[in-house]
Amino acid sequence: MIPALLLIPTLAGLVAYFVRANAPRRMLLVLAGVAHATLTGATWVAEPAPWWGGWLGLDGLGRLFLSITSVLFLAAAVYAAAYLRREMPGGREDFEEGFLFDNAPEATFTACLLLFLAAMTLVTTSQAFGLLWIAVEATTLASAPLIYFHRHHRSLEATWKYLLICSVGIALALLGNFFLAVAASGHGITSVGLVLSDLLHGASDLRVAWLRAAFLLFLVGYGTKVGLAPLHTWLPDAHSEAPSVVSALLSGALLNCALLGIMRAQQVCAAAGQAAFGQGLLIGFGLLSMAVAAVFIPGQSDYKRMLAYSSVEHMGILTLGLGLGGAATFGSMLHAVNHSLTKAALFLVAGNILAAYRSKSADDVRGVLRTLPVSGVVWVAALFAITGSPPFGSFTSELTILKAALDQGRATVAITYLALLAVIFVGMATAVLGMAQGAPNDARVPTARREPLLSVAPAVALVGVVLLLGLYIPPVVRSAIESAASALG
Amino acid sequence: MVEMVLICIVLTNFALLGSSRLSACIRLVALQGVLLGFLTLLARESALSVRAPVLALTSTGLKGVAFPWLLSRALRDADVRREVEPFVGQSLSMLLGTLALAASLWLAARLPQPNPALSPLVVPVAFFTILMGLFLIVSRKTALSQVLGYLVLENGIYAFGVGVVEGTPMLVELRVLLDLLVAVLVMGIVVFHIGREFDHIDTDQLTVLRDWDR
């Protein structure tokens, strides 16, 4: 099953590159998404066997993240089919500066989307650190052309920053791999790919100084890709200049997969008895990311950039939960699900708003609830979901993390956490509600546009799931999240 | 012999700090790649088989010939001024490099010796090269010199892997080579695009995307 999970997107991507006609290619994209999602669903029913000598396998943690990725990709594929149809071939006029630019060829875009999915699948199914690293590197390389879809200087700037900063981060993670190999050397752990199960078995034999240094490098290296402050500087640019489909996938799926790297490192550290070493660092990075987001969100005029900073904030919350440990890990895993679904919905709706209003500035957009009714409702609902209001699922997950902090007696952490959440809520609500309500400006879109079904259906579905998770967590989901959390200690 | 090669690597790093012309920098990074090929050969003397020399040859070929050629092409096609204009002046860079070398020696002394260490100098020189790579990325302004800094960073990580990690050497080298190959290809393409789009490759001027006062 695992080979199929990997081969379907890869082959589909390669085929999509060579297909000439647009409509069959978009159909291929959606079909590949459906096939991948079906296979992922099948893994919930029947546990897939490890493959390639134990290097590829699906444990509880991997399966959870694979499911998130798969669902998100399906939603994105459906949306992309409508989006690509809407993007006119040939020259387009830039909204902000008015020059003409080209888009990348659609074949490249579709192929890279599918290869991106393949790379992310590889990240979630790899059980060896070496392979995990290669997969994360592959995601960087597959997503760079996606960010550079609109061929103009701003997206080129964003792509360059993304490529350079993430490559440096991944190079540091490679050094972390080598440190881990040194930590594991000389005591019988000789497998060169650093298979996770071997490391967990022989964890007490690992050399502590090298293991700690390796964890540090993993945290900084993969943390760059996760978007933890102060390594997040590529995130706002890349997420705001990429097409909304790509931003949704980057925020919702890729950041999680990169976090998986840090989580695997934490697993090994915990097994070696060094869990406390990483915890302080994780809590620190988590709170710092939330603080940076709290500084940049209020007053942010570009709403896609605001969503990007919100991703930074939520990755900070996830890291904070990881650092606190115990019940907070359950909260983190639940929050990963909630955040990914909500953020993807937000970005997809933002894409609709951008297409209708032709402006990226929140000050220019007014009255979304009137002009784009369905999108408007989703926009407001997703705002409440992302900032952690009941009855959405994020409320439960953020509350769990808070409770764990208070149970552990970390009062300052809890208070800072709450204060930052409040500031971000105010900042985002000002922008989003201001955009949603009121009467639309005459200069921008005045007429109520017909909303294509495929543009709104994915977002509605995603927000619906988050609402459902807030009201009732199905036992199968709960047990899956619990098994993922227990793997982390 | 190993010590000589390592010290030559350190000297190339210092020379990179003091160089002001992009073409000279590209040649220095190529020289570093060749030196690392020597290091690979010296490190695997004990290991028999044809694999080690073949790998050393491939990595030398890629890092000493192919990448520099690619980057020189990008430099020529971008048709930009050849001078690298750093944020930090050359003399100050060299002094900071000396501090970085001292810091690497201290750091390497803090970590316990890895078992089959090639030479006590390998770990400090690897750390130093990594720090120099990061410093070059941060302190230089042209996109091409940032790619060179990234190459130096990877060279440092490669030196660490070759000198320290036991077990199959293949995976170490393959991993780094793969990383380098794809990254440099992609970066070279992007630099070409940047040059074409902006008429310069000065990344210090890529400041349109920012948070306040658009």
Add this chain to the structure above:
Amino acid sequence: MSVPSLLPAALALGLAPLLVGVITRTKAVIAGRVGQPLLQPYRDLRKLMRKGAVYSRTTTWVFRAGPVVGLAATVLASALVPYGGSFALVSFPGDLFVFAYLLALTRFFTVIAALDTGSSFEGMGASREVTFSALAEPALLLGLAAVARMTGSLSLSPILSRVTVEVWAQAAPALALVAAALLVVFLVENGRIPVDDPATHLELTMIHEVMILDHGGPDLAFILYAAAVKLWLLGTLLIGVVLPVHSDNRWLDSAAATVAMLALGVLTGLIESSMARLRLVRVPNLLVGAGVLSVLALLLVLR
């Protein structure tokens, strides 16, 4: 041989102008000319000693004292440097610092004599000279410190006599770095290309030449002779580090060292003929590079 002897000082004082002659002759031969005779510097010195001197009314006693003090300091310095297998006339722990600062004293007096004239050209040359020497000082002292650490002594004579083949085999990289740094210091301190062109007389490009522009007669002879002795002494240091051969015969070692000194002269001539002068703004980079080489050697030795 650890008997202090007059040989090093005698050779320094006697053969220094010959070294200058060798360098000039090498450059001429490479340029395709016949060039000056090898003993021409001696004849120049004799000619200058017989001339009179003219002193400007704007100068003070400093102008007259400069060359004299400079020569005295350099001659004193020649008493500290060993040569071949022989120990120097005077040696005590810490004498390498005294040596460096005696040479600095020479330079200081040349500089203030130049400033004393009140001419802007000489002031310009003085400021450049002082800048470059300030940057070259760490290279010299740290390089010597590295060798001192290797051989375990702070006095020049024991240091250079203990640099044997075994020490080279053990610490070849560090010694090679020190040798490279000392070569750069040798070129800088003596005003050779690539730092300064001793044959130029364009005021805007001179450094050393311009400081002695107003001296004439015996004063100029003193200055030229002191410069030649300084060249010899710094060359001796370099040869001492590079040449690790020490047999038991004092005369054989001295002969070998003399041959090496002449070879160094030829090498300097070759370097001067094959390179152009560096732009003035690039010279600090070169000097910092030499300093870095010394620091690297020191770090390697201290590790």
